[in-house]
Amino acid sequence: MSPTPAQSGQPAQPGTIVAGFLAPHPPHLVYAENPPQNEPRSEGGWEVLRWGYEQVRQRLESLAFDTIVVHSPHWKTVTGHHLLGVPRFRSLSVDPIFPNLFRYHYDLSVDVELAEAIAAEGADAGLVTELMRNPDFRVDYGTIVSCHLARPQWDRPIVGISSNRAYFSFSNEVGEQEMLALGRATRRAIERTGRRAVLLASNSLSHRHFTSEPAVPEDMTAEHPYSHNQYRWDMHVIELMRKGRCRQLLDEMPDFIEQATSECKDGSLTWLLGALGVPDYPATVHAYGTVIGTGNAVVEWLPPDPAPGVAAPGVAAPSVNAVGGAA
């Protein structure tokens, strides 16, 4: 049993967020990679996005971190924010929407102590939080896809946070405030427990899907943005990230959500930006591409002032390593 934060007392060093990523979860990207854990086989596809994730994996190799905190749109909860609260989960994840692409055998451990600390910090901030203690629980596929793509070794414990439906129950503005508060609570909990945490926000950008699938799902001649409007919005918000204008991004987020049917409505990106203190420094865009018409970007924020003693990878000037995917 992990000690609770109260029992463990103050850590020797305050914890920190060593990196945050926008790390979308289309199961197609795992399918395309043919990892041993996934049952279906493919001929590839969506390479640009997968190359972007390769950059994420390389970055994580260069960072010292001990836990991955992931916020997933595909664990949907209405009554509060739920967090995985069982030390280990091992099962089969079958995507209910793309079962033909994603049937993944996972075996993961959970940083229950950090999960409890986030729940406690959130509750202190007036949020409803709940630990998920049922050992039979099946971890949602969004969490698994984002974690697999960022760290396929599964050698760090994770904290899984559900997507509260505040945007849907109330409004985009209420949802945004709720997610920013959860992000701040996450940061405080990381600091208090002395964790060196990597954060993954698991949502796509524009999110209207095609309603049909090509006979060969990885047929890239069928892949392109759902609409010019969605593409234009995606490029706009990516540009704001690259320029370090996340405050403006948050201001425009309600419009982005409505006009580009953005999966940001599930709150993951706003949570990440809240945890990172709404970055005013440039993000690195590792890739942009579409998956059944939805816009997906792999984006990295490296806080400019990592804890001393860590080999800080230089904060690069804004760059786009790869953009593509539109056929």
Added chain:
Amino acid sequence: MSAPGSVVLGLIVPGLPHPLLAPDASPHWRRIRDAYDQAAARVRQAVEQDGADLLVLYSTQWMSVIGHQVQADPQPVWTHVDPEFHALGSMSYKLRMDADYAAAYAAAARARGLSCRTVAWPGFPIDTGTVVALSLLNPDNRLPATTTSCNMYADRGETVVLAKAARDAIVQGGRRAIAVAVTSLSARMHTRPVAPADDHLSSPKDEEWNQKLLEILSEGRLEDVAQLARTVAHQAHADQKMKAIWWLSALMDQGNRLRGTVHGYGPLWGTGAALVSLAPAATEHGQHEFDEDGVERFLGDAEVLQAPTARAPGGAPGAPAMERGLGRAGPSEVPPSVHVPAPARATAPARPSSAIPTGAIHTDTAPRPVGAYPHARRVGDLLYLSGVGPRQPGTDAIPGGPIRDAQGNPLSYDIVAQTRACIENVRRILEAAGSSLDRVLDVTAFLVDMDRDFAGYNQVYGEVFASVGATRTTLAVRALPTPIAVELKVIAAAGDVDVQKLATGG
């Protein structure tokens, strides 16, 4: 024992896990569990009395984006935990699915132009709603089942076509099915925790709408609820726009010909949970509600809104019946329309003594209109009939033969038979409206070939109308919308009007 190829019972049931996992944690949840047990008893009764042999579900908790999915794993096994209500416990299940029916259902949906596939992968995450409904309605797996996803983009047209596909497969297989809509009425959950004993509807406007819907359902007027769905979705927190109700009504009859029983209603974590059974009834209640936004058509099936009873087995096009919802105006503008079902026996309806409702008149006994118009419309004392041709109700066959083939080549046809069929259709519409042929006041006849056909038409006309004394005009026209040679446009006195007084203005 009900006829094979039919839906013997419809059910509306809630999908949250509380009545399954924690019925005694709250009196509210207990009430829903008791109602569930009544519904399960109703299922057993349908098995024993009607020979029910299949459960077909549609669950609003199983979302899909690429068309619809139908569960076809013969024996799905899992220990399921709800993503929200994990603290209530786990749901271990071993279900019995009808893979053959599921395959026929999905194939029928594809034949109707929908994107639809079966899923049968081990470990597929069957949604909480399906697990709860099957665990409580079919605990011993006595009936094989299947369940359908709720496509998040689908609107009414697509959902109705999906239901018709479910029905095609029921007809094809000669099944006696129980159709189950796994849906809340209102779906808004609590956003902050409440003590189970204090559970309540999370929104007063939801409560108000739920009560209205239950009143309508208790009268068996399922299609009226389907027609109200969009209004409810605007005004309250409908569960997935009430798609499950569209599906259920289209699968059952789309015509309010049902007997409704509300087994229970109450809050489940802020949502409005209701258990309602709907059994086929001999009489219909008429249609009192309709979709103000108009009906949508899914392009995959141009006949999406036809009554399913008139569709040929296997979903083949043809055998059309009345289109619903067309040619109707808002309730505040004109009185409601009358939809007259075909009588079970070919007897003339009794002339009503009381006033016939004014407004549009539709009947299954006359050929389907080829556009957005009713068969007839009453204005004051008069009935105005739309143009009536010789096509046969139900089959569209043309007595005496069509005047040209599908390629437009002329065919030989019998004008006498066509004219008789025309007049017969006029008679059916008039009788459906409570009037009769002897009350016809004015006839306009359209012939496509005056030289060839006038004599034959005129002979038949005389046989019927000589004693009626209606005024008449006969015109030659270049073409009529279907390959027919003759059409009649009729004005008649309504059945409850004294024709003599009408004539004299008395």
